[in-house]
Amino acid sequence: MDKVYVVGVGMTKIGRFYDRSGRELFVEALLKAIDDAGGLKPKALVVGNMTSSVLMEQDSLAALLADHSGLRGVPAFKVEAACGSGGAAFYAGYSLVKSGLADVVAVGGLEKLTENLTSVVTKALAQAADAEHELFYGVSFTGLNAMVARLYMNKFNYTREDFAYWALRMHEYASYNPYAQLPRKTTLETILKSPVVADPLHLFDCSPIGDGAAVTILVRGEEKAKEIAKTMGRDVLVEVKGAALATDSVDLGSRNNLLALESTIKASREAYKMAGIKAKDIDYVEVHDAFHITGYLALEDMGFAPKGEAPKLWREGRFGKGDKPEVNFSGGLKARGHPVGATGVYQIVESTMQLRGDFPGYKASDPEIAATQNIGGVGTYTTVTVLKRT
Amino acid sequence: MDKVYVVGVGMTKIGRFYDRSGRELFVEALLKAIDDAGGLKPKALVVGNMTSSVLMEQDSLAALLADHSGLRGVPAFKVEAACGSGGAAFYAGYSLVKSGLADVVAVGGLEKLTENLTSVVTKALAQAADAEHELFYGVSFTGLNAMVARLYMNKFNYTREDFAYWALRMHEYASYNPYAQLPRKTTLETILKSPVVADPLHLFDCSPIGDGAAVTILVRGEEKAKEIAKTMGRDVLVEVKGAALATDSVDLGSRNNLLALESTIKASREAYKMAGIKAKDIDYVEVHDAFHITGYLALEDMGFAPKGEAPKLWREGRFGKGDKPEVNFSGGLKARGHPVGATGVYQIVESTMQLRGDFPGYKASDPEIAATQNIGGVGTYTTVTVLKRT
Incomplete structure (x- = not known):
């Protein structure tokens, strides 16, 4: 009874929309979902x-977006976890459904x-960094x-060219x-x-700077999802x-290890x-x-490659079509784009569509289990979500 | 088994602390809790x-505060709901405990x-208001x-003096x-x-402008609480x-009724x-x-006074010692102070202490059931929490 399902997804194209406000983008994604x-x-x-707060001069954000999307009155709040805000919001929204506080939740x-x-x-x-110990x-x-x-390149002997793949x-x-900010091939x-x-x-x-919004709808109970x-x-x-x-710590200076994202491992x-699963x-x-x-x-810290070897394996062609796992067929933050607090939700929208088989871009090979990894800061936050087709 | 309890509380004195950073205040409150x-x-x-984000130039706030309090690594996120952020954070934290995602949660x-x-x-x-329809x-x-x-004074015929009580x-x-920002009597x-x-x-x-931090610790299960x-x-x-x-809507211009806080009623x-309860x-x-x-x-929208009569009843002495309910013995936002996103948590800390009988200020008359009401914006958000001594 308390299983949680993603039953609806929506997203906007990512871009530099000088003629569209944030609320307009969000409403588009929510209504699609x-x-x-x-x-x-x-x-x-x-x-x-x-x-x-800084770029839109807007707090009270969640109530504002709820109201403009026709949901005036519902419980709503904003979650901030720097670039990992979308993933953290999904975690909080999952909790609302799981706890029974709400049986249909939009994240x-x-x-x-x-x-x-x-x-x-x-x-x-840069405010993702420590204001007193780094940003200052x-x-x-x-x-x-x-x-x-x-540091990584020096430690494991890689060149810029190795990394460019x-x-x-x-x-x-x-x-x-079709939703990507940079939907075009490039050369080495x-x-x-x-x-x-x-x-x-x-x-x-x-990754580029861009605007975008993505929404998932979660429900409790297999019957409703069916x-x-x-x-x-x-x-x-x-x-x-x-x-x-x-x-993890915000400031890199107090990390135990800069060559791994400990929050991602955890x-x-x-x-x-x-x-x-494994x-x-x-x-x-x-x-x-x-x-x-x-x-x-x-890739290394999620357990898909030994430490120090991900760039080598990647250059050799691993993690592409037909491999396990297949990685970032959306184009990733690098080319799909990175509308910061929305990115973690884009990943879940895209993975859901890959599992359903209706992702409108580069298609995964009939996956059954998908995972998303969304970080805030340089690994200050990591949310990992595992989705399964059933 | 899934009952949730407040098992620890802590708060700082509220004030204008030019010599203390935000992280320092938070660590004090969390360690006390x-x-x-x-x-x-x-x-x-x-x-x-x-x-x-605006006044401390700091995002990644929750991970930063977790790390500085000795909790590096735990799941953590910030909740924003304008002046109602503390209450909304409590709601989100309650959900984490209730859902079983964590069995001991600090809010x-x-x-x-x-x-x-x-x-x-x-x-x-002012960013609690609508950036495009009001702040602009x-x-x-x-x-x-x-x-x-x-509007309220005109509609219900009150003077400034009526309200001053x-x-x-x-x-x-x-x-x-002892935690109040303005711990002194005044005159009409x-x-x-x-x-x-x-x-x-x-x-x-x-209410005055001030700094402060408050923390509650929640657990799941009566046995652990005992x-x-x-x-x-x-x-x-x-x-x-x-x-x-x-x-509710953020902008007042699109409200149905400016004489009531519909979010508080709901x-x-x-x-x-x-x-x-009633x-x-x-x-x-x-x-x-x-x-x-x-x-x-x-007072009106929570059901303690008929619409238009709260100022009259208050002036007549209602809601004081021995009445039901007794209201704001902390001194309220007005005189205890209003460290915006912490206020909703202060209310829960104070009410918990009143129920336990160890609030170090003006004491309630042995209450069994307490409620807190924390709003964001002009009623854009309301969180209501009900606590019971058992």
């Missing part, structure tokens, strides 16, 4: 978002970054990731995804010759088998345990590749 | 906060407003409440509260002659009998139903009197 759930109206709303993510100077956006995103000294968020990438493949996958030469942002990270090693699937003519259900959230093991059982994965380095760390 | 729970270590943390609230220019703080707080036109949050107060009594209660004359902020609201009709009570030498338990969150009725069963209440008007509306 309601349609996809056979018209089922959510009774609560949890919203993942990082920067609305959405929204980020509206454009309409601001790039310097302002860069500063807002002028480091940017890309700068922090660059330090980790440099991440972006190459992400752009290829994104070229099939373009990646390598792109301008430096924070050495060793060049422009094409980093009824909706029937209405929608779908012959499969997508069950949430595992949901785990773990944290959250993935807990989510697998909850789902009764890493090797997972068919499809969406990982948080805000930078190539975080993509590679995710 | 752990001590009060017999040393029990929380396995998850939910933090209510409104303005950290804290933190706000650090000082160290910023007053104009900056005023702007940050230059209205302050006090301005919005002033409009509601004026709220602050008078709050200051008296706060004079006994002082209230009436205080400078205007936004007509008809004068300085003494408004064990902790025994360790601490307490002969009563405090059970969470009801927890409900409701919302949340209180749901919380009472969940607890199996309004008349409640012995003690903490309401959200950010301004006198919101205090009076709370």
Whole structure:
């Protein structure tokens, strides 16, 4: 009776929408999700978002989005966990359904970054770092990731070229995804010759800045999920088998180990345990590749590659079509885009569609079990969600 | 088995702490709560906060506070629901315990407003309003409440003097509260002659700006709660009998009725139903009197006074010592203080102590059932929590 299912999903295309407000994007995604759930109206709303206070001058965000989506009055709140806000919101929303506080819950993510100077956006995103121990000294968020990438490259003897295959493949996958911000292929030469942002990270090693919103609708109980699937003519259900959230220090200076994301190790093991699976059982994965380095760390720390070997295996062609797991066919944060607090929800929307077989982009090979990994900061937060087709 | 109990509480004094950081205040409150729970270590943390992104330049707030409190690694996220963030965080934390995702959860609230220019703080707080439909036109949050107060006074024929009795009594209660920001009595004359902020609201009709942190620790299961009570030498338990969150539009212009807080009506009725009680069963209440008007509306909309009569009944002496319910013996937001996202948690800490009989200020008359009401915006959010001594 207390099994939880994803019964509806919706998302907007990701882009720089100077002519569309954040609330407009969110309403589009939520109404799509309601349609996809056979018209089922959510009774609560949890919203993942990082920067609305700074970039939209808007608090009270969740009530605002509920009201504008026709859900005035429902329990609603915003969850902030930096770039991991979407995943954390899903965790909180899953809890609302599981506890019985609400039997139909919408979990959405929204980020509206454009309409601001790039310097302002860069500063807002750097607030994922420790204000007193890191930001105060002028480091940017890309700068922090660059330090980790440099350390990893030195430790395991990789070159920029070795790492460049991440972006190459992400752009290829994104070229099939109608929702992607950068739906176009690229070349190794373009990646390598792109301008430096924070050495060793060049422009094409980093995810872009974009706006977007994504929503999932969760229900409690197999019967309800079956009824909706029937209405929608779908012959499969997508069950949430595992949901785990773990944290680490914010400032990198007090981490035990910069070559692994300890929160990802912890959250993935807990989510697998909850789902009764091992890493090797997972068919499809969406990982948080805000930078190539975080993509590679995710593969290692989720248990798909030995430490230090993910870039090598990736360059050799692993994790592509027909492999286990298949990874980031959405195009990842790198090319699908990274509307910060919405990203974790995009991953769940995309994985749900891959399990159902109706993802409108590069298709996974009939997966049965999928996992998503969404981080905040440089692994300050990780949410891992395990979904199963039943 | 799935009953939920408040087993530990902690709070800081509220004030303008130019020499203490937000993280320092939070750690103090959390460690006090752990001590009060017999040393029990929380396995998850939910933090209510409104303005950290703008006034502390800090996102990733919950992981940061977990780490600094010795809880590195636990699931943690921040909840934003404007001034109602603390209550909403409690609702989310209650859900984590109830769902079984964590069996010991700390719910804290933190706000650090000082160290910023007053104009900056005023702007940050105004972000509780609708950025596009209200804030854009230059209205302050006090301005919005002033409009509601004026409408209410005109509709029900009240004068500023009629309303002034709220602050008078709050200051008296706060004079006994060692945690209060303004622990001193005042006079009707002082209230009436205080400078205007936004007509008809004068300085003494408004809650002050202050810093503070409060934490509660929740556990699942009567046995565990009894064990902790025994360790601490307490002969009563405090059970969470009801927890409900409701919302309304953000912008006042699209409300159905400005003379009532519809979210409070909805949340209180749901919380009472969940607890199996009626309004008349409640012995003690903490309401959200950010301004006198919101205090009076709370009393009416929670079912303690007929519409339009709360200020009259209050002036006649109702809701004081020996009455049912007794209201805001902490001194309320008006004089205990209003560290925005922490306020809803302060209310639960204080009510828990009143039920246990160890509140160190003005004491309630041996209450058995208590309720707290925490709003965000001008009633955009309301969380109502019902606690029972067992």
